[in-house]
Amino acid sequence: MDTKVDTRPSQDCKNCSLRKLSGLRPLSVPELKFVQDFKSGELACDPGMTLIAESAYSPHLYTVLDGWGFRYKTLEDGRRQILNFVVPGDMVGLQGAVLKYMDHSVEALTPMRLCVFERERFFSLFEQHADLAFDVTWIASREECILDEHLLSVGRRSALERSAYLLAFLYYRGLTSGLISKGRAHLPVTQALIADTLGLSIVHTNKTLKKLAARKLVAWKEKGCEILDADGLCAVAQWEPRAEAERPFI
């Protein structure tokens, strides 16, 4: 449960491990230079660690370099709703940087590595690089788009459809962010997490997942979920992933 901020001089953004991912918008030389200067360090953290706590002020803004995490909110009596998962390329704490308050918490699901920025200097990005500013807005809009689909899912899909949608969704997010590959499609989630994302009880989630397993769409092993047939999941969910053109990454 410990955290360590890397105090070595910031890693070179040009050789950022994420840059080799296909589907990322390449940065121009001046942009890269700006980002390199904007970056104030790296953060590595262990599973279970809270990156950002609801309503607590954080002076930082992050970009995920590696690992899985998730965003959630809770009601006063403890009921929890997971809002979305974060993967490499996602920004963490953007709401806080823009609105000046955080309305949700973010927790690491696996060991994570993050790129650290100072909120104070966030506005300079808008002043100096219109392209990067547009990218930030793009990222915020895509998050909105994902939330729209989740809301449709929780509001109108049955338990079986919902589960299928979520697993397919996580599969594609894992693929496009390089966390998994078609051969190694293992999602590091517990059934309790799935339940809190779908708005279902743990017991019923378990029974529903068993049905998907019976259809050979997924398998539960090694404390996580193996995706066996993503197309099958999509069919059950009445959903298909959007083929994304080029994704910005800051």
Added chain:
Amino acid sequence: MDTKVDTRPSQDCKNCSLRKLSGLRPLSVPELKFVQDFKSGELACDPGMTLIAESAYSPHLYTVLDGWGFRYKTLEDGRRQILNFVVPGDMVGLQGAVLKYMDHSVEALTPMRLCVFERERFFSLFEQHADLAFDVTWIASREECILDEHLLSVGRRSALERSAYLLAFLYYRGLTSGLISKGRAHLPVTQALIADTLGLSIVHTNKTLKKLAARKLVAWKEKGCEILDADGLCAVAQWEPRAEAERPFI
């Protein structure tokens, strides 16, 4: 059900009817000048009109000047989920302008008036006015924030809590956007709309709303909902509205 685009020279932004609303960030003279030039017209439309259709390309981007509307998505078999409501000051079609695709539809609930912009020129806003670009990101982030709360609501609140939350939420949105006042708190929504927002059936929505009415929190009249006790609704919902500092408006 007809639409009319106002072909007269664009109304003066400086005297925009919305500018007198309290809580809006005032624009500088150059910003105002830019917005005035950016604006390409006004659109007036009647209730029931679809402003933007899912997956259809629209060359426009709007800001709401007057009236209520709502965003929604549907599944192939017709099940519908309302994602959020739009009120004066909100942008409509931002997702489309940034991501290049629309994933939801937008429909007018009451007669609406909108300010029309050209998507093509949207990027120039980022190039020329960092402050306005930041405002756009602010608007996107706040939408995300609202969706987070809706998701928590649909996922984890009971039918009664959910209804109370939604009505309180609409009440405060109406207030801050000048559509209603404390004396005249009438929301122009049908129970079918409420049902599609909460992810409930119409029948059960009706029974749930009756319970709120029995507690004297709301009253159903004139084809809409009268808010009698917003604090009471908040208490039922375990929710309280956030006191917003200054809201940008483009």
Added chain:
DNA sequence: CGCCTGCTTGAACGCTATCAAAAAACGTGG
């Protein structure tokens, strides 16, 4: 007046929650 939309009500069904408990997997320290 008659149709259409929106609100209301009752009854029966069923999906999902809750309760309870056990089995399995995992992590840790001896």
Added chain:
DNA sequence: CCACGTTTTTTGATAGCGTTCAAGCAGGCG
């Protein structure tokens, strides 16, 4: 490598919240 506590998964039984089906009523509009 084993023992033990903890977390996660699994299963069965029961209860209840919310859905679906089926009418009936009220108000607005041509």
